[in-house]
Amino acid sequence: MRLVPRGLRARITVAVALLVTVVVALAGLVIVARIDHRDRADVDRQLAARAEKVQEDADKLLEQGNHAGGDEGQSDQDQDEYGGLLTGSQSLVRVLSDGQVVAQRGETPPFPLPVPERDGYSTLQGDGQTWRSLTGPLGTSGDRVELLQDIEPIERRLSDNIALVAAVTLLAAAVTAIGTWLITRLLLHPLQRLRTGALAISADVTGPALPAVDRPREVADLSHALNAMLDQLRTSMEATRRFTADAGHELRTPLTTLGMTLETLQRNPDLPEAQRTRALEAMRTEHRRITALLTGLQSLARGDAHALPGRTPVDLTALLAEAVQHASRRHPAVTYRLGPAAAVTMRGWPAGLRLAVDNLLDNAALHGRTDGNVDIRLSHDSTTIRITVSDDGPGIPPDQRQAMKERFTRGSRTHAPGSGLGLALVEQQAQLHHGTLHLGPSPNGGLQATVSLPSAPEAGPDPDADTDTDVSV
Structure with a gap:
C-alpha cells in the first residue's frame, strides 16, 4: 500500500x-x-x-x-x-x-x-x-x-x-484540500506545458524545443535552463552530422584516388620504377590531404559543439613568435616578418588561438607567392586586439572574400593544395573569442587577414568558460 x-x-x-x-x-x-x-x-x-x-x-x-x-x-x-x-x-x-x-x-x-x-x-x-x-x-x-x-x-x-x-x-x-487541488492545477499548468513540449521533442525540430514560460519565476528558470541544454545538445548533434557529411563528401575523392592507385600498383607489379615512384608520391599526397581534412573537420566540429576548455591567460606575443618559427620550418621558401610589439596578454583558449594563427600563416604561404613575404603584426588599443597577416600573392577579389570564409571554399585564382577549411577555422575561433575576421587588400598587393579580439571584459560574456577578458601590456 x-x-x-x-x-x-x-x-x-x-x-x-x-x-x-x-x-x-x-x-x-x-x-x-x-x-x-x-x-x-x-x-x-x-x-x-x-x-x-x-x-x-x-x-x-x-x-x-x-x-x-x-x-x-x-x-x-x-x-x-x-x-x-x-x-x-x-x-x-x-x-x-x-x-x-x-x-x-x-x-x-x-x-x-x-x-x-x-x-x-x-x-x-x-x-x-x-x-x-x-x-x-x-x-x-x-x-x-x-x-x-x-x-x-x-x-x-x-x-x-x-x-x-x-x-x-x-x-x-x-476545503483546503479541494482549494489546493484546484489551485495547483493552475500553478502546475506551466509544468504541464513543459511536459507536453518535452514529449514532442525531436532532433529535427528547430527553435525552442520547450514552450517559453514567463512565470512563475522558478518554472521560467527551469524552462530557460532546459532550452539552453537542448540547444547545446542540438548544436553538438548538428556538429556531428555536419562533420559526418563534410567528411564523407571531401574524403570521397582522395580515397577514390588512393584506391585507383593501389589497384594500378596491384595489377602492374612490373611497373617501371619512375611510374611507381610517382604513384607512391601521389598516394602520400592524398594521405596528407586526408589527414589535414580530418584534423580540420575535427577542430570545426569541436568548435561547433562548444567543447572548449576553460579560459586561461595567453601571451599573444609569445604565441605569435612561436607560430612564426614553426611556419618558417614548414614553408622554408617563404619569408615571415613579425613586427615588434609590446607584450599583450588576454584570456582565451591557447590551442584555439594557435590554430587560428597557424592557419593564417599557412594560408598566406600557400596562396601567396612561392618565395614571397608574409608580414605579421600585433596591435592593440583600449578595446581591441588585432592580429594582422598580409601576403604579396594574387589576393582575393572583393566579391569573393565573404564566400572564402565558408567551409570547403577555394578561390578561383589559386592552384595551391588545401582543404578549403583554413579561413573557416580562423573565423570560427575568432567568433568563439567574441571577435571577428576581416579580409581585405594587403599593402603588398595580396590578401590581408585581420583577426580582431576584444581586450576588455565589457566585450561580451563567455558562455563556455570565464566571463572576463582582459589585456595587459
Whole structure:
C-alpha cells in the first residue's frame, strides 16, 4: 500500500491539507484551553468571594444548622443571606469541625463527599458530575469552611468546544484540500506545458524545443535552463552530422584516388620504377590531404559543439613568435616578418588561438607567392586586439572574400593544395573569442587577414568558460 502519493499535485494537496489541519487544530485547542482556563478561574474567584461572605455570616449558618436542597417556604433571599448560595445554583457550603460536617447549606451532590484533609482548591468527581471545592479556616474557632460548585456546565462547554474545533478542523482540511487541488492545477499548468513540449521533442525540430514560460519565476528558470541544454545538445548533434557529411563528401575523392592507385600498383607489379615512384608520391599526397581534412573537420566540429576548455591567460606575443618559427620550418621558401610589439596578454583558449594563427600563416604561404613575404603584426588599443597577416600573392577579389570564409571554399585564382577549411577555422575561433575576421587588400598587393579580439571584459560574456577578458601590456 502506497502511503505517499506519486503525483506532485497530490503531494502538494496532501501536504497543505495536513499543514492546515495541524495549524487549525493547534490554534483551536489553544483557544479552547484558554476559554476553559478562564471559566475555571472564574469559578475559583466566585468560590473565594463566597468564602468571604460565609466568614461574615458564619454564626447565622451555624445557628440554622444543616439545610440542603432548599426547603419549601424558605425564600431565595433567605438562602442568599448565607454565603450567596441559592437553591438550584448547584452550590454547597459546609462547616467542618474535627473532620465532621456540622452545618451545610445549598445543593448536595448525588455522590458522597469526602471531608478534605487540606485547605485550598480541589476537584471532586463522581456519578458523572464534577465539583470544584475550596476549603479554608472559619474565623478563629478552629473550624473550617468548604465551598463547592458544580462545574459540569464548564466540562460540557469544554467538550462542546473540542467537538467544534474538531469539526472546524475537518472542514478546513476538506476545503483546503479541494482549494489546493484546484489551485495547483493552475500553478502546475506551466509544468504541464513543459511536459507536453518535452514529449514532442525531436532532433529535427528547430527553435525552442520547450514552450517559453514567463512565470512563475522558478518554472521560467527551469524552462530557460532546459532550452539552453537542448540547444547545446542540438548544436553538438548538428556538429556531428555536419562533420559526418563534410567528411564523407571531401574524403570521397582522395580515397577514390588512393584506391585507383593501389589497384594500378596491384595489377602492374612490373611497373617501371619512375611510374611507381610517382604513384607512391601521389598516394602520400592524398594521405596528407586526408589527414589535414580530418584534423580540420575535427577542430570545426569541436568548435561547433562548444567543447572548449576553460579560459586561461595567453601571451599573444609569445604565441605569435612561436607560430612564426614553426611556419618558417614548414614553408622554408617563404619569408615571415613579425613586427615588434609590446607584450599583450588576454584570456582565451591557447590551442584555439594557435590554430587560428597557424592557419593564417599557412594560408598566406600557400596562396601567396612561392618565395614571397608574409608580414605579421600585433596591435592593440583600449578595446581591441588585432592580429594582422598580409601576403604579396594574387589576393582575393572583393566579391569573393565573404564566400572564402565558408567551409570547403577555394578561390578561383589559386592552384595551391588545401582543404578549403583554413579561413573557416580562423573565423570560427575568432567568433568563439567574441571577435571577428576581416579580409581585405594587403599593402603588398595580396590578401590581408585581420583577426580582431576584444581586450576588455565589457566585450561580451563567455558562455563556455570565464566571463572576463582582459589585456595587459
